[in-house]
Amino acid sequence: MHPESDAHQNDLFGDLPIPADAPAPKPARARTRTAETDADRVDDRDEVIDAAGDDDDESADGDASGASGDGAGSGKVKQGHRAGIQPQPADDELLALAERLSPRVWLGTSSWSYPGWQGSVWAGRHGESNLARNGLSAYARHPLLRAVSIDRGFYQSLTASQYERYAQQVPEGFRFTVKAPALVTDAQVRSEDGRGKQANTAFLDPRLAMQEFVAPALEGLGARIGALVFQLSPLPLAMLDRMPEQLDRLHAMLAALPSLRDVAPEAVVAVEVRDPEWLTPDFVAVLKDTGARYCLGLHPKLPTIQEQLPLLRAMWPGPLVCRWNLHRLHGPFGYEDAEKKYGEYAEVLDPDPETRAVLAKVIRATAAAGHPAYVTVSNHAEGSAPLSVRALAREIVDPGAA
Numbered sequence: 538m539h540p541e542s543d544a545h546q547n548d549l550f551g552d553l554p555i556p557a558d559a560p561a562p563k564p565a566r567a568r569t570r571t572a573e574t575d576a577d578r579v580d581d582r583d584e585v586i587d588a589a590g591d592d593d594d595e596s597a598d599g600d601a602s603g604a605s606g607d608g609a610g611s612g613k614v615k616q617g618h619r620a621g622i623q624p625q626p627a628d629d630e631l632l633a634l635a636e637r638l639s640p641r642v643w644l645g646t647s648s649w650s651y652p653g654w655q656g657s658v659w660a661g662r663h664g665e666s667n668l669a670r671n672g673l674s675a676y677a678r679h680p681l682l683r684a685v686s687i688d689r690g691f692y693q694s695l696t697a698s699q700y701e702r703y704a705q706q707v708p709e710g711f712r713f714t715v716k717a718p719a720l721v722t723d724a725q726v727r728s729e730d731g732r733g734k735q736a737n738t739a740f741l742d743p744r745l746a747m748q749e750f751v752a753p754a755l756e757g758l759g760a761r762i763g764a765l766v767f768q769l770s771p772l773p774l775a776m777l778d779r780m781p782e783q784l785d786r787l788h789a790m791l792a793a794l795p796s797l798r799d800v801a802p803e804a805v806v807a808v809e810v811r812d813p814e815w816l817t818p819d820f821v822a823v824l825k826d827t828g829a830r831y832c833l834g835l836h837p838k839l840p841t842i843q844e845q846l847p848l849l850r851a852m853w854p855g856p857l858v859c860r861w862n863l864h865r866l867h868g869p870f871g872y873e874d875a876e877k878k879y880g881e882y883a884e885v886l887d888p889d890p891e892t893r894a895v896l897a898k899v900i901r902a903t904a905a906a907g908h909p910a911y912v913t914v915s916n917h918a919e920g921s922a923p924l925s926v927r928a929l930a931r932e933i934v935d936p937g938a939a
Contacts, residue, residue, distance in 0.1 A: 621661070621663075622659060622661075622663055622667065622668065622671055622672050622674075622675045623659070623660040623661060623675060624658065624659070624660060624675040624676070624678040624679060625655075625656060625657060625658055625659055625660045625679070626660065627679070627680050631680050631681065631927065632680055634680070634681060634927070634930045634931060634934060635680035635681050635930075637934040638681070638930055638933060638934055639901075639904040639905075639933075640710075641903070641904035641907070641908065641909050641910060642683075642900055642904050642909075642910045642912070642933065643683045643684035643712045643763055643909065643910065643911050643912070644681055644682065644683060644684060644912050644913075644914070644926045644929060644930060645682050645683060645684030645685040645686065645712075645714070645912070645913045645914070645926070646682065646685060646686070646913060646914055646915070646916070646922035646923060646926065647685075647686045647688055647860070647862075647913055647914070647915040647916070647922065648669075648685070648686065648687070648688060648689070649668060649669075649672050649673055649676040649685060650665045650666075650668040650669035650672060651665070651668065651881065651882050651916065652664065652665060652668065652881060653880065653881025653882045653883035653921070654882065654883070654921070654923055655883070656883075657883075657921070657923045657924060657927075658675070658676055658679055658682070658923050659672070659675065673685070673703060673706040673707065674706040674707070677706065677707040677708060677711050679923070681923075681926055681927060681930050682923065682926065683710065683711060683712065684711065684712040684713065684714060684763055684911055684912075684913060685711075685713060685714070685913065686713075686714040686715070686716065686860065686913040687700075687703065687713055687714070687715045687716065688716050690715060690716055690717070690718055690750070691716045691717070691718060691719050691722075691768070692718075692719065693718065694718045694720065694749040694750065694753070695753060695754075695757075696753055696757070697752075697753040697754075697756035697757040698757065699753075699757065700715075700753060700754055700756070700757025700758045701756075701757040701758070702757075703757070703758065704757060704758045704759060704761050707761065709760070709761070711761055712761060712762070712763030712764075712909075712911060713758055713761055713762055713763055714763050714764045714766060714858070714860070714911055714913050715750075715754055715758070715762070715764070715765055715766065716766050716768055717746065717749075717750045717765065717766065717767045717768070718749055718750060719770065720737075720739055720745060720749060721739060721740070721741060721742060721745050721746045721749065721750065721767070721790075722740075722741075722767050722768055722769050722770060723737055723740065723769075723770040724736065724737055724740045724769075724770065724772050724773065724776055725737055725770070725773060733773060740786070741786045741787055741789070741790040742790070743789060743790045743793035743794070744793075746767070746790050746793075746794065747793070747794060747795075750765065751765060751794055751795070751806075755797065755800045755801070758801075759800055759801060760800065760801045760802070760804075761801070762797065762800075762801040762804040763803070763804060763805075763858075763909070763911040764804065764805050764806070764807045764830070764832070764856075764858045764911045765797070765804065765805070765806050765807070766807045766808070766809050766832050766858065766860070767790075767806070767807070767808050767809070768809040768810075768811070768832070768834075768860075769787075769808065769809065769810045769811065769812075769815070770811055771811045771812055771838070772812055772814075777812060777814050780814055780815070780817075780819075781819070783815075784819055784820060784823055787808070787823055788823045788826065788827060791806065791808075791823065791824075791827035791828075791829050792826075792827050794806060794827075796828075803856070803909050805829070805830045805855075805856050805858060805911075806827075806828070806829045806830070807829060807830040807831065807832040807858040808824060808829055808830075808831060808832060809831075809832035809834045809860060810834065810839070811834070811836065811838050811839070812838070813838070813839055813840055816839075816840070816845070816848055818851070821848060821851045821852060824852065825852065830852065830855060830856055830857075830858050831848060831849065831852055831858070832858040832859065832860060833845060833849065833857065833858065833859040833860070833899075834859075834860055834862060835859065835860070835861040835862055835863075835892060835896070835918070836862040836863050836869075837863060837864075837865045837867065837868050837869045837871065838869040841865070841892075842892055842895045842896060842899075843895060846895075846899075849899065854906055854908065855908055856903065856908045856909045856910065856911065857899060857900065857903040857908065857909070857910040857911065857912070858911050858912075859896065859899075859900075859910075859911070859912045859913070860912075860913050860915070861892070861896070861912070861913070861914045861915060861918045861925070862915050862917065862918065863875060863915065863917045863918065864887050864889055864917065864918055864919060865889075865892075866887060867917070872917060875916075875917040876917070878920075879916060879917065879920045879921070882916040882920060882921045882922065883921055884920055884921050884924065885919045885920045885921050885924045885925060885928070886919070886920035887919050887920055888919055888928070889918065889919055893925075893928060893929055893932050894932055894936070894937075896912070896929065897929060897932035897933045897936065898936070900912060900929075900933055901933055901936075912929070914926055914929070
């Protein structure tokens with residue numbers, strides 16, 4: 538571990554432009570929300586198919602997990618591939634990238650149930666439901682895909698046994714980023730179209746956070762946890778006007794959570810937000826006081842990655858957690874537009890080399906300082922998450938080559 542010092546903070550991101558006197562980016566100017574913009578939809582849709590699936594179902598081939606029955610800590614992965622799903626053989630460049638990538642860097646995608654990844658992750662064509670249930674073990678054999686984000690728990694809390702089935706399908710060195718349920722992280726109870734119906738009395742409830750998320754994840758995933766992420770959905774305007782209250786509530790919940798170190802020594806609790814009003818020195822103080830990390834959220838609702846760098850510097854030193862969610866060109870409510878444009882997510886249609894270059898520099902600095910970097914990418918970032926991961930890995934190991 539490197540001791541915290543001004544020198545480390547000043548050198549952390551090399552020549553990237555970081556205002557020396559800004560511990561965190563300034564909130565965006567006050568917004569007015571119409572009835573339409575109040576309908577902040579659940580904006581991580583990568584696991585809709587998986588969320589609809591039932592992990593307890595058994596196919597004609599046997600247990601849907603594809604596991605051999607050994608527990609989350611055994612390190613054994615069943616080699617027979619469920620429902621005929623085989624990984625795409627790696628080419629020489631992919632193998633070389635994986636060899637050069639630091640073992641402190643875990644790159645992955647948001648879920649894995651996409652037929653359009655044929656040729657990059659899957660050898661052959663498979664349906665979404667089949668991939669959601671049976672594709673993880675093949676996904677985990679991709680040389681660069683050392684992590685994955687499980688987002689389905691945002692819609693409904695998962696049990697320890699469901700988490701364990703995931704853990705059984707991946708090798709010991711694999712890491713999961715897991716999203717907490719909306720039951721705890723959304724200040725509103727929402728209708729099916731995403732509109733807030735009423736206040737959620739369970740928002741940031743410490744007991745429910747432990748019962749519905751942290752405890753089952755620890756039991757089921759064990760040492761394969763990378764980051765447990767509390768993604769805080771957009772707050773209603775009345776709550777944004779009382780941010781000290783929200784910060785106190787967040788502090789109380791984080792302070793009540795147990796340490797993850799005994800079970801998962803490198804795991805972290807992280808907080809991701811959708812309102813820039815959170816991004817203040819007081820927010821940094823809450824995270825540092827409770828031992829949590831800021832989850833770098835790359836999303837049009839937040840400042841650019843360059844503008845978020847001062848907050849990362851204020852949190853230095855420590856692990857990096859990042860979720861690259863949506864390309865900025867689609868705007869803050871652009872998930873549907875992205876889905877229509879990107880189709881089956883088979884190719885990069887909107888490359889974002891600027892974001893990729895800055896993110897790669899942060900990842901390199903984090904790993905070089907001896908800290909883990911857990912970074913997952915959505916299909917909506919550039920059009921195809923596995924290809925974005927490949928391009929990001931290339932930028933990490935060979936800056937500027939692209």
